[in-house]
Amino acid sequence: MKPPHPATVQRKQPPHAATIQRNEQPGKQPPHAAAVQRKQPPHAATVARFRPPHPAVAQPQLARPRDGGAVQRADVVPSLTLTILGEGTNGNEAEEELYNVGQRICVRVDVNDAVFQSAQWTLGGNPIAGYVADSILGSIIELDDDDLEAQIVTFYWTRPGQYQVSVAVTTADGGQLQTARACDVAGPVAHRADGHTPGGVDIRTIDETEYIVAGSPHGPHGIDFVFEFQNPNLTGSFNGIQVFTRYHLEIHPDHGQALIVDGANNRNYLDSDVPYGDSVDIEAGVGRWEASDSPAQGFDDDFAQIRFELDADMYLVYRPVGPNAIWVAIARVGWELRAYASKHGDVWQRDVGCRCEVVLESDDYQALPEWEAEASTLLDLDD
Known part of the structure; x- marks a missing residue:
């Protein structure tokens, strides 16, 4: 057998370097060199590595309210x-x-x-x-x-x-x-709330006019109030506010229709001004505030009978220093007057049922007094 023509001699040559394939499978042709893929690392410009964000641009997540309000930090x-x-x-x-x-x-x-x-x-x-x-x-x-x-x-x-x-x-x-x-x-603490009255009613001539007054016959008249209190290093002042919770006056003349003034329907009336007397500046230690009242009703010549009834409360009030401070009530004394008199001829005499007495003494804090008008608006007692 002759060897083949040199031009046709086939020698077992290794494949071209550009087409060398690793781990070739039997019967599978290597790809063209242009299609050879090698496992190369990606280009440096596309390498993705985990790096922490720069501190200057690190931002926490933000949560926006449902109503579109201000954005809130999710970590706050x-x-x-x-x-x-x-x-x-x-x-x-x-x-x-x-x-x-x-x-x-x-x-x-x-x-x-x-x-x-x-x-x-x-x-x-x-x-x-x-x-x-x-x-x-x-x-x-x-x-x-x-x-x-x-x-x-x-x-x-x-x-x-x-x-x-x-x-x-x-x-x-x-x-x-x-x-x-x-x-x-x-707040200051009251430890004495005292009211004193002679207990009865008397008819007196004052400045040439006859009056029925609170007081015992031929003795002192009027009501005295004494309040004492302890101050725990506060500033301010004390005074009184007196309110009538009942005001009823009947004047029956010799002839004609009676005048009846009735402060009913749960209405209260202020006695005198606010406050009632002279203020006492608060000082360290024990303080004292005093006042007196002389309820009376005068008689005119054409009067035949008078019925005068009062229920009243005297409050000890305190107010601290300050442009918008208010009074508060820290104690109370309640009293009642029943003064009835009739004229017999030219002489006035007391009727049955007359009295004047203290009915309440309390050194506890009280609800603030309320009123709708000054008592003098009911009747000008000097006319």
């Missing part, structure tokens, strides 16, 4: 700041360790890292929104629902004690937050 928890301010003597407000009865208090709640929407306050000690006290009107102003749902509330405590101030807040995104704080409230 909203909180509340509760501020309780007491009005000072010059009108400035500041947080204090001890607040006073009658002092104007301002509470405010602020929301941190959220938007305030509404509040619901709970104030211990039954505070009031204010107190009006003048010759026209004596009235307590109560806190209403609108007051207790505001972000800022002003009010007054009228009794000493330790009281809780708490508030629940709803934020604009529907969140619910709560906070609370205890407050100490100081």
